[in-house]
Amino acid sequence: MKISREKWSSNFSEWFDWVISQAEIYDYGRYPVKGSGVWMPYGFKIRQNVTNLIRKLLDDTGHEEVLFPLLIPEGLLKKEGEHIKGFEKEVFWVTHGGEEELEEKFALRPTSEVAITLMESLWIKGYTQLPRKFYQIVSVFRYETKATRPMIRVRELTTFKEAHTVHETFEDAAKQVDEAVEIYSRFFDILGIPYLISRRPEWDKFAGAEYTIALDTIMPDGRALQIGTAHHLGQHFTKAMDYKVQRADGSHVHPHQTSYGISDRVIATLISINGDDHGPILPPVVAPFEAVIIPIPGKTDEDTEKINRYAGEIESTLKTNGIRVTLDASEDKTPGEKYYIWELKGVPIRIEVGTRELNAGTVFLKRRDTLEGKAVKKDDLIKEFRNLEDQISADLRKRAWEQFRERVKRFQNLDEAKKFLDNRGGIAEVPWCGQDSCGLKIEEEVQARVLGAPLKPEPSGNCVVCGKPSTNILRIAKTY
């Protein structure tokens, strides 16, 4: 069977909107608040599986889940000047309670550094309590003035997984940033999402941070998408709020902090990164259903009944073995209509059961990614299913990385880099002397964004702006 990727690759934005609405993942644009979407039941399950996965990774590395209030008083938010400057144009303000005007207005949290620092200062007084790592999974709000896009640029970001940590020294916090990047790398590896890790340029780091490390992927339309960030906050917030901890020698110092987060964008990426004109292809690890069973009616009602019973047995065998499976026994749709729906929902394996399978004691397993199928004996089902699932996961990961690597290219001059980005998109890498001024010049000339530089310098040739020997490369892309 020919796999068409026409719509998916050349008309990605339309494809994405079609998938999230028709597969009943995320209802966007119909709820009357700009930049807000509704997670529908099927989409909610994807979101929940993704959330549980990151939760496990964070729990296993000593992070403690908490939940902070949504509202941040204006006075508290403004305690750290540099930080609020980065956000103030994007803050939603609550000014009234009932018919009364509030004495002090409240922000809907755009991010939680100040709120969490305040409570940390009450909870953590000395070095024996350090390090401490918290996280919460909450909605954050940005009054975006740019064009909004479902899951990617929204005003209510519903699944912000934000971690906040406290450390005695700068070095400890730096190590924590490294750990964060490792955790996120593992997370995206499990999901089969390719990424590059870059240190964001000075002019694009998080408001209030010493430095920011980011993970970027490339969407099917060639635009880069930031999917995770980790910030070394140094003492910015602890100094602004004069929060000190006692050290072993009895002295008091402002502790160092980090924060890092992942947003709804991970789900947008998951849906987009492996797809075709039938819809997305979800990795088994987070697919709401790892398989759908579709019974093919027989020639007589009696045959059909036998087939349905057989399908029911297959379902319970799979469920008993802990496999998330659904049996689509609805009578108002043909098998073909069901294929269409479940392909659109991205279920990685389809199990067809008809007269032939019933008589032979087999089931027919069809891969969503390659649309190839094979018959397996009922007795071997679990083993074969697991093998096929592993194969699909590995192939999805491999294909995604191959596509990704093809779209990351190194250039020795800006014109070629610009042509590459204008033409089919991706990430261009160019030699760079290390000066901010040259980086800014690159952004201006290429009309694209500098994502930053690799953590381990990769000098190669001369700076594309000033011609001095490069100390590293800079990555450039058209971004979301």
Next chain:
Amino acid sequence: MKISREKWSSNFSEWFDWVISQAEIYDYGRYPVKGSGVWMPYGFKIRQNVTNLIRKLLDDTGHEEVLFPLLIPEGLLKKEGEHIKGFEKEVFWVTHGGEEELEEKFALRPTSEVAITLMESLWIKGYTQLPRKFYQIVSVFRYETKATRPMIRVRELTTFKEAHTVHETFEDAAKQVDEAVEIYSRFFDILGIPYLISRRPEWDKFAGAEYTIALDTIMPDGRALQIGTAHHLGQHFTKAMDYKVQRADGSHVHPHQTSYGISDRVIATLISINGDDHGPILPPVVAPFEAVIIPIPGKTDEDTEKINRYAGEIESTLKTNGIRVTLDASEDKTPGEKYYIWELKGVPIRIEVGTRELNAGTVFLKRRDTLEGKAVKKDDLIKEFRNLEDQISADLRKRAWEQFRERVKRFQNLDEAKKFLDNRGGIAEVPWCGQDSCGLKIEEEVQARVLGAPLKPEPSGNCVVCGKPSTNILRIAKTY
């Protein structure tokens, strides 16, 4: 060992504030937004276990989890007049985005009926799609003008588990309300929380509902607490928003709806209902840790090391068997200090391991509820542990229900009922003719709240106000 319940019962409010702060459950009153608390790691785990339990009960009965935006435009919220009248004094309003005034102000959801009805009207067009049951677990906001209380009366209610359903007929919706009450009853039964089910009086039903069924418990101070409600919404919202579905005969009708919810109060109750002067006693089913292991140091460092190793073995045996356990191996605290902390945290079983246990190949299991202990052989640990846990769960449930039943009393005249409520609190039941006017008179005379009447009428004697023969009883209590 004597169990003191002095503080818990006579000074409950102080006890509760002490527990939630000292056991690091919920930091309240220090975050600078009135009526907002912070869920600390230990409290978050209780909250999560409770949430997972209700999630399972809802999933198993065909409810689908979704997530709606927080913000509701004013115009949408005001579509149902009666509903908004019930809430308008309590709504927080977002009026500004950045420095701009918004064209239309947004409410922070006080509850989600209108938002969900709007999307249902886009998703569900005909009878074949009915019934449909959604739920979400979200923060809701009330600008409370009454005195706020941690978890019990807050401005940000962080764990609202709200369900919303759509049905073809009034009767179908009425059956759904019954199902909701059954689910909630099962939920509170699992948690060992006693309750009475009452139909709220007309003047106290949910704004926009045909009728409201509520579950109330009694807190240690004798005040009743509403812990769950289910509303038959009839066609109020579907008519207000002119949302129709097609029936089998081709005609179009406004569908009927229900909504039901449980709040943070379930956690307040869980913490309060079984307690003593050492702290709360959590039921094993939702305790973050079912047991804590405390090693008792030996006479020599070598002995201590052996004991610690033994404690580690016990820990891994329990964990392998899926028991949530923590080993408190901290060296800066004495065993006595550890006992104090973990009793305060309400861990249902303490496991002591010292020289005696090491030599005898036993462990010492101590019940949090009775403070009784017994030695069990290491080989029998899992069996003995499970038995003890079942015993504790059963005893907690039994004790809570006994306390509860003692506090529900029937009276034939209002004076006695008033004396009872003024004296030690609880729920008083009095005969009632069924007229609202007599019910309102009761509230006025007793200076307490009418909780409502049992679903199955229990006529007994004459109405305490008008003297006519009763058709049912009314329940009265001082409430939170």
